[in-house]
Amino acid sequence: MRLEPLEKRSTFRMIALPVLALIFAMAICAVLVMLSGASPFQVFGLMVKGALGSRFAALETLTRATPLIFTGLAAAVAFRAKLWNIGAEAQLYIGAVMTVVMGTGLLPLPWPILWPVLMISAMLGGALVLSVPTFLKTRFGVDEVVTTLLLNFVALLFVSMLLEGVLKDPMGLGWPQSKKVLADAVLPRLVSGKRLHLGFVIAILAAVVVWIIDRRSALGYEMRAVGHNAKAAHFAGIPVNTVLAKTALLSGGLAGLAGWSEVTGLKGNLTLDLSPGFGYTGIVVAMLAMLHPLGVIASAIFVAAVFVGADAMSRTAGVPSYIAQVMVATSLLSMVSAIMLTRYRVRWR
Amino acid sequence: MSAPVLSISRVSKRFGPLLANDAISLEVGPGEILGLLGENGAGKTTLMNILFGHYVADEGEIRVNGKVLPPGEPRAALEAGIGMVHQHFTLADNLTVLDNIILGTEPLWRWRSDHGEARARIRQLSEDFGLAVHPDAVVSTLSVGERQRVEILKALYRQARILILDEPTAVLAPQEATALFATLKRFVARGLSIIFISHKLGEIMDACHRVAILRSGKLVAQKDIADVTRAELAELMVGRLVPQPKAVAQEPGVPLLGLAHVSVRRGAASLRDVMLQVRAGEIVGIAGVSGNGQSLLADVVGGLLPPETGTVQVNGAPLSAISPRLMVECGVARIPEDRHAEGLIGDMSITENVVSEAYRSRFSSHGFIDWSAAAAFARTIIDDYGVKCPGPQARVRLLSGGNMQKLILGRVMNANPCVVLANQPTRGLDVGAVAYVHEQLLKARSNGAGVLLISEDLDELLALADQIAVIYQGQVSPLMARPMVDIGRLGLMMAGQGFIHGEQDHAA
């Protein structure tokens, strides 16, 4: 078997193959659902209903999509430049730490000033976390995949240490949790009485900004050039290491914002279960969007719907909600295969 | 002629719209050296890849000793006694000579390899054919000539009866090439058959018994060497008269590029105390066998490798900290050795590629790129340099080698550079594209630029350069004016004669 590059990317392939990939992923999950004795149609129906079937469900899906848009953008930005940031989880948590450090009383500012201060702090926190592996990559040639992965564990332990130490809420009845952020730091709800908050709008704005950077700015051009061929980029005079450093700041910053938005928009404080793997899921979100910043919005909502739907479904149908993670993982693998096949033709001899 | 050992009958291969091989039929007899002549892109390599099973032919069949060779199986070709010495060596650098040779010759699932017997056989073969190389040396420590010997030993170890050599002299000094031809004569004296692929007429005339000429995928003629002249071969190969580049005599002007006592080291390669000057309106050629420091020299001038000691001057100004961007700003036009790895970004568009050196200075304001201006610039280059492509949005990967090189020329030459650095600028190009590159270099010269031309092709240097220096193990000889150059002496210099640091470093 051999792959031959296609002269032209046909629109048909560009649409049909990703759709086929998702259908394939669903089919695999249908088989798994049948193993549990349930009917796949009924289960998928319940999932759709649980994710989008009511106003409440749909808003819940968008709420869940908010951090995924941020972490998805973080992965998309980094992967564009082939900076393999698998550490969005750590960056999210450190972003959240910065938010509670600055936002629980240290700076009693009115909201128009406090919001940007907290956002910038969270971004700096996330950016700092990614800067370490990026520096090690450019300075010593250490593969950033392993270092970002390992830092996820370090960061979580660090947060645990803070929550049992300096950041511990004295009124928290002994639970490892931080104090609540100031009322001025809290993001307003978009619909009163529901959980969807302003963070969702800011996430979409972030996607648009990233899209503009990618398409129009010199930095976006440099990031793509470095990602496609770092050697040629260096030859042409593009400062590869500087570009990677800027990419790290942007990517880490976006992941930090995910932590900020979860704390100020949803949870109010920092706990160790702030993120059920949003950082890792962001990678899937970015790949499903083919690294397109605006596509990230759609794929984040899709992935969020799968999770929210599976939660609702498992309460009624009794199929383990882990089916959501299986579905997301198979979608990732089938989607990257499909993207490859939009560019190459398979020849069997 | 006795019964052919190898017969290729009506082999065709199509790549998309390109007919790379068009019903080609060929025969090789025992003890014969067949030259396969054709310019780049004529289909020589495709034909040999089909023979060796890397590609599957669309039509036609190949017989070895009368038996049909199953298509698409390198193993079958090997077992039928075909050995191939690729132009780009297929050796694993971190493994030993022995490992490279015995790879794939034993059954895979054995609990141990028999190194002792293999070593003895390799020694024997080395002695029989005069191919000296140590079996336990690691390949990365070998010279280019020694690596070629390992490639040949690989084939002999498998008892190949038909040896295919793809452009074997491209990496050799003239004297090494002569030695190779003598080795080949020893092979055929023992009844082996050889297919010798080349685009150099002289070699074909020297080494072969018979020659087959390919042009645009077709077999245009087969001749006995005794019956043809060099001029006839040239016409058959190209099919039309190609204008030879003519440099009009002109007086050189002020020095534009100067290297003084430049030394630098990268891995095992180094430059040692290099003195070099290029003046306005002249072409300085650097001759040398591949791997003698050419890429380091190019990287220093191109701004990629800051020298450890010594100074680099461009346009009279000594540069303190060099970088690619600084060189571009100083007006150095850089044509890299490897179009794919360094020159262009294959997955980006033509527009994105032509602005890669100037996007900050010419095409952006406040950090945002003016893509419509960039696209207009791309269109100008496509028109001015005759780049064949669907449009400025086309991905560069889909262009032919010649068109890629035109794109690079357009990118660097449009700004009227004061220095042109051309590192192997015609490697792998067909005759038309070669002529175009030469024309552009001469045009830069007549516009008053100083051109540094690094090339392994002596004919090219002798045709274009006003002055020639030889590079050997990182040392650059003094410049010689072209009329003074004696080819025999140049060859000896390329093999190290007259340089201070000689063979003792080489043995390492």
Place this chain on the structure above:
Amino acid sequence: MEALDILFTASLWAAVIRIASPLIFGTLGELICERAGVLNLGIEGIMTAGAFAGWLTVYLGGGLWMGVAVAALAGAMFGLLHGTLVVPLGLSQHVTGIGVTLLSTSLCYYAYRLVFPEVTSPPKIEPFQPLSVPVLSDIPLLGPALFQQSPLTYLAFAMVVAVSWFLYRTPAGLAVRTVGENPAAAEAQGMNVTTIRILAVMAGSALMGVGGSFITLSAFNSFFFEMMNGRGWICIALVVFSAWHPGKALLGALLFGLFDAYQLRLQQLASAAVPYQVFLMMPYVLSIIALIVMSRRVAYPRALMVPYRKGER
């Protein structure tokens, strides 16, 4: 007890070897994959799959060695998946590896919940018992540490020798090393690069699976979520530390085991003075430091992470 005295307790050294055992399997497995030119970031998930499949086999009535075999098989299957996606299809080895980890981990959790919908405390099995080597186990200090270990630990040490022999002494090992250095060289000698790479990834993944099963069949006696706890990623760091040599991989795993066992004991000693999380961070931080120290010196397989396409230069 003083910090230095700990070094002279047999229990410390027994723990070192216990901690190192799964890492030896995992590191050797990753090493084989990378020697063939394939980065396998599926390792974390593949070890989880080995842990789960091995444990489930034993729980459902299979023998312990049967569990190990099933763990190897489960590993090999995920290796086949990873190999198929990255070798002939040439997908990004980073993204695919993460995908394989996500997939195999979530499949294990899903299957676990299918089999045990409503358990509160995890079901237990009877794990491997230490096997005392007669006479040798009576040597003071070293005896209990080296010769009263789980049979799987002895297997881990045997695998170091076996993998070394395989890579450097057999034709198949030479083929694996060559496809990782220069696949074109293997192709020119008539070998099928795709097949060799996929088989190497499967074999390496099988070892990872066995490494995972050590956790559930020897170190513990039940299966928990998140129980791999980054061991797979640490193995990847250890491969770099080992400069892709099996012997040094063993050394790396033992050094790591020493630090980990030592910090556990130091933690008890230090009690409240230093937060326990600092000690728990040490393994990860040490792995990063090892990567920095080794990064400049190593010559890694030249074709690592470079997809090979026939006839393409």
